[in-house]
Amino acid sequence: MTAPRSRADQDAEDFDVEEALALVKEANGPSSGDRAPAPSARSWDRRQAGGGRPLGRGFDQAGGGDGSERRSAQEKAEHGERHRATPWPQARALAARAARTGGRRAPVTVPLHDALGLVLAAPLNALTDLPSFDTSAMDGWAVAGPGPWAVREEGVLAGHARPERLHDGEAVRIATGARVPADTTAVLRSEHGRSDDKGRLHATRDVAHGQDIRPRGQECRSGDQLLPVGTLVTPAVLGLAAAAGYDSVTAVPRPRAEVFVLGDELLTEGLPREGLIRDALGPMLPPWLRAMGAEVVAVRRIGDDARALRRALTASDADLLITTGGTAGGPVDHVHPTLHRLGAELLVDGVQVRPGHPMLLARVKDGQHLVGLPGNPLAAVSGLLTLAEPLLRTLAAHPAPEPYELPLSEAVAGHPHDTRLVPVVLRGDRAVPLHYNGPAMLRGVAAADALAVVPPGGSEQGQTVELLDLPWAAAGIGVCFT
């Protein structure tokens, strides 16, 4: 595995290394091969004028010019691209900031069964005392005064009407959660009482006044604030809200996302055949977006059809539009030109991250954004975590996760200039990098607990790296997959 390289080495090897790193764990200064120069045309004008990125320029140079000219042309093109591409940390911050520009989203009233994962937009104030009546904490007898006690025939169960008042020297069978009769002085647990041959009840140990009675209002009084605005609605919050008398809560609305899967080559069932492949993103993105707190209103398959894409995007009223594929400069990569025609404002056009560098973020209209995920499946995951996650998190008013780091179990080669996101499993206090982490591969991430953020130049064995949790591995609300 390569150690982080010097800047000079990096410049000499300024190319896409992710394909090489995908299969080879011991990446020993991979060579660039005869790759065409990375095209730099990300501007609307070049795309409009030229109908996409210039093809073939690199091949001409490779055939005609000498090596040094070729390298310098390539370097120029790639440096141009890098200047436009946003550094990875900034891209995440920009996505979070973009979500704040749409104005305040009006709070909504949401039934408890739909509220998991939302954030409270109004404090949860108790609508009742809790408990709302003096309650037995144990199964046994409600007793009045010192024993022994004469036991009443009728017992008291939970959920029943107010029981008759007890008189001194009386006891009555009582169940946990039942209302204690008026003038009860304690509850004697069933295991701490015995009956004599006359049927009188004796305590087998001391009984303190008030023992095993939960007095009304012990947890809260009506009107007490139980939870403040901004609290994440977890299963426990749902339970508390119900206990405190709520049928619904006032919350920040769940961001609505619509997914547009582009590409004529995609099959929705069966085996790949005749140049067609299975759509991996249609099944993957909706549950992942839900785990990020979004409601997925639709998944639409558009094919490589610019008009259909434009129509579909225009028709959507979702807060976040997500396209897959079509972000690069190929002849059927329609995302950039379509955004241009829609008058969208491009906020991020390429990110200095591998995989996924052609990802983009645009403001389509007030309160509506679009994240363009690259078609390569792991590149799409990278775009999801880099742009969609901060945007959705901010729209949903979720707090940013506490960043955390772990040392790597082994060195990970880096891209010369870009951040790498590498699937890892967490073993003890180490992050273990996984193979099969190429842009087109899901094999690594499907087995992963997290993605390691490997800085440009790579990381040494034992070096700590930031980790991005995957929703199913994180001990958070994400595991609930609302």
Ligand SMILES: Nc1nc2c(c(=O)[nH]1)N[C@H]1C(S)=C(S)[C@@H](COP(=O)(O)OP(=O)(O)OC[C@H]3O[C@@H](n4cnc5c(N)ncnc54)[C@H](O)[C@@H]3O)O[C@H]1N2
């Ligand atoms: N000349 C250049 N070509 C490419 C560049 C570049 O810089 N210059 N970047 C490469 C990188 S990096 C990526 S990532 C991809 C991005 O491509 P697009 O976003 O335009 O996506 P497509 O071309 O539509 O597809 C790419 C790849 O992914 C497959 N794909 C697409 N959708 C799905 C899906 N739903 N499920 C599974 N696989 C999917 C598609 O068949 C292609 O193989 O561009 C590179 N090219």
Ligand code: MOO
């Ligand atoms: O190859 Mo691409 O790095 O964005 O997946």
